[in-house]
Amino acid sequence: MAKPATLPDTQEALPAGTDVQVPLDAALDDLIGYAMRRAQLKLFQTLINQLSSHDLRPAQFSAMAIIDQNPGLMQADLARALSIEPPQVVPLLNKLESRALAVRVRCKPDKRSYGIFLSKTGEALLKELKQIAAQSDIDATSALDPAEREELLRLLKKVYQD
Template structure:
């Protein structure tokens, strides 16, 4: 039985009603993390689609907000993407007047990136949307479990 496709990108996909067929890998942490990540990520994708944004654009805005004047290469590194992939992302943010690239005086080839006032306001709203999406997509967890999960995930990705 196939899942129903949403008629609107903001409408969540129905969860399958048939039994789960891929439990043979459930004991692998990476597999469980990926399955959970897909569920949480798709929920956020649907919520951000209402604002005509993708998660990478939202992440970029949050990083820029925290680091005004950040260089493009540094933003690409923070997003874990190649610098050429960053250009269309920034073009979209600039086209919507959410961010601006400002040429640096010492090095005329470099650009610092800043959020516009519109971008700052939208980011404030989007952070609330993301927080609500996080809670909704992890509703099977209580607050203590959510905190424990966050603690453990941070421990995994921050250790080298």
């Protein structure tokens, strides 16, 4: 028979019969990458729920925001901005085009290249989606006060912009 695991010293003084619930993922608590992934999952789930009423996913919203900021950008540039492989951009853009939210326009100098633009419908929807995303962010980080949110954002940018 296997010897039962011993509890850390801080929990050995608990009265007999006390049920101690150690989270199953406690072994990963000290890993920043794990904590960031868990936080990202919570943030994305909140955003996914909000965007679902518009039949959009976070990647599509992100693409729309990037296109809006950079009208006429090429698919390869959009892929780089989204940190995805270029072939993954095609179905994403196909979905946006099928909904008349974005258009690909052939570039004059290079007939093989297309610039990507939001349609008027896409621009109008993006305005609403930005408000939804901002509120979703606030809701998902409600345990933080404004100064903590600002500090977390500053630190996360420091990590990924390095």
